[in-house]
Amino acid sequence: MYVLQLCHDYKAPFLSVARQYASFFQNTPYKVVTVFIKGKEDSSVVSACNSHEVIFLDYESKEIRGLKKGPISDIKKLYEKYKFRFAIAHRYKALYIVTHLKGLFCIGIHHIRDDYRRLTRRIYVYRHRKQIALLGVSKAVRDNIRHYLPFMDKKSISYLYNSLDFGRVREEQLNQNEARSELGIGEKGFIFGTVGRLHADKDQATMIRGFNMIKDDLPEASLVIIGAGPLEEALKKQVHDLGLENRVKFLGRIPNAYRYLKALDCFLLSSVREGLPVALLEAYAAELPSIVSRCDGNEEANEGVGEIFDIGDELGLSNAMKKYFVLNQKQREQIIFKINEKITTNFTSASVKTAFWAQPFMETYK
Numbered sequence: 001m002y003v004l005q006l007c008h009d010y011k012a013p014f015l016s017v018a019r020q021y022a023s024f025f026q027n028t029p030y031k032v033v034t035v036f037i038k039g040k041e042d043s044s045v046v047s048a049c050n051s052h053e054v055i056f057l058d059y060e061s062k063e064i065r066g067l068k069k070g071p072i073s074d075i076k077k078l079y080e081k082y083k084f085r086f087a088i089a090h091r092y093k094a095l096y097i098v099t100h101l102k103g104l105f106c107i108g109i110h111h112i113r114d115d116y117r118r119l120t121r122r123i124y125v126y127r128h129r130k131q132i133a134l135l136g137v138s139k140a141v142r143d144n145i146r147h148y149l150p151f152m153d154k155k156s157i158s159y160l161y162n163s164l165d166f167g168r169v170r171e172e173q174l175n176q177n178e179a180r181s182e183l184g185i186g187e188k189g190f191i192f193g194t195v196g197r198l199h200a201d202k203d204q205a206t207m208i209r210g211f212n213m214i215k216d217d218l219p220e221a222s223l224v225i226i227g228a229g230p231l232e233e234a235l236k237k238q239v240h241d242l243g244l245e246n247r248v249k250f251l252g253r254i255p256n257a258y259r260y261l262k263a264l265d266c267f268l269l270s271s272v273r274e275g276l277p278v279a280l281l282e283a284y285a286a287e288l289p290s291i292v293s294r295c296d297g298n299e300e301a302n303e304g305v306g307e308i309f310d311i312g313d314e315l316g317l318s319n320a321m322k323k324y325f326v327l328n329q330k331q332r333e334q335i336i337f338k339i340n341e342k343i344t345t346n347f348t349s350a351s352v353k354t355a356f357w358a359q360p361f362m363e364t365y366k
Helices: 014-023 043-048 069-082 092-098 119-127 139-148 166-172 176-183 204-214 232-241 257-263 278-285 296-302 314-325 329-347 349-357 360-365
Strands: 002-007 031-036 053-056 086-090 106-110 132-136 157-159 190-195 221-226 248-252 266-269 290-293 307-309
Touching: 002 014, 002 069, 002 092, 014 031, 014 043, 014 086, 014 349, 031 069, 043 053, 069 092, 086 092, 092 106, 132 139, 139 157, 139 296, 166 257, 166 278, 176 257, 190 204, 190 257, 190 278, 204 221, 204 232, 204 314, 221 257, 232 248, 257 278, 266 278, 266 314, 278 290, 278 296, 278 329, 290 296, 290 314, 296 307, 296 329, 307 314, 329 349
Parallel strands: 002 031, 002 086, 031 053, 086 106, 106 132, 132 157, 190 221, 190 266, 221 248, 266 290, 290 307
Antiparallel strands: none
């Protein structure tokens, strides 16, 4: 029996997510066929997917706007070959494509809120509601979906946290000195850092303003930003205007950035919206104290573990940064204990796999 997993692309964090969902079917009668709508064939992606087969459709963004006839035709041909038992579709476009396979049950995975703000999407789901179940990657995303789709049975709209193979990730993470050496950021000083696309949703501008507020109080501290995106030049200009070029370092996009997270002393996320950030779970794998904005999955994942500040509140962020700068060894150990406790309860591959198969709509497929 085959399961279709349809993904928009394999850019971070979606390769990790594709691997996660494929792992749910290990030691079951099912074989997973993972299909990426965008992205060229890549052997490293194939090896990372944990799938029976990986297929690259290699569409450009402009080719998957509108009615998406090309990808729909491709998926129909794959269905004729594999006779999928059911499908998993990451993001709305993938869900839209899969639901053109008449009668095939589809689990839509939503990684961020407001996917159903558009009326046309709500109407489409209403028409196909009998063949759809939806999972948000956090309770906040689930509740947002339920708000927009009140006509669906609540049991068909649930949540499933993102997970990591923490054992594998930790084996691949470099120690602090090795990571700092590889990144070329020096072995001394206290380093705050973040990983993420340089995009308005991530709001690194607030992070930079917060760091600027503590630069004089914490002269040994620096800020490292890993990632690339449309706001790169604007953020670099902000750093220049604040005179922070020697204190804030942009390292660009780094493949497998999780390997270097132990270079940091504290992990930051200042997002305006998040589903359940894989980057934060990777920071947990590195046992980093974390400071995150009060939004959706950020707050859910970090509650009871780290510091949380209001969206856009650079003063709240700067106060949390000062607090974490002066942590003693005992306090850090207490935070690490809480991190590992939360990982075990919520975010391991085993715990999330169990939660997946416990979903009411999966009863038919056990």
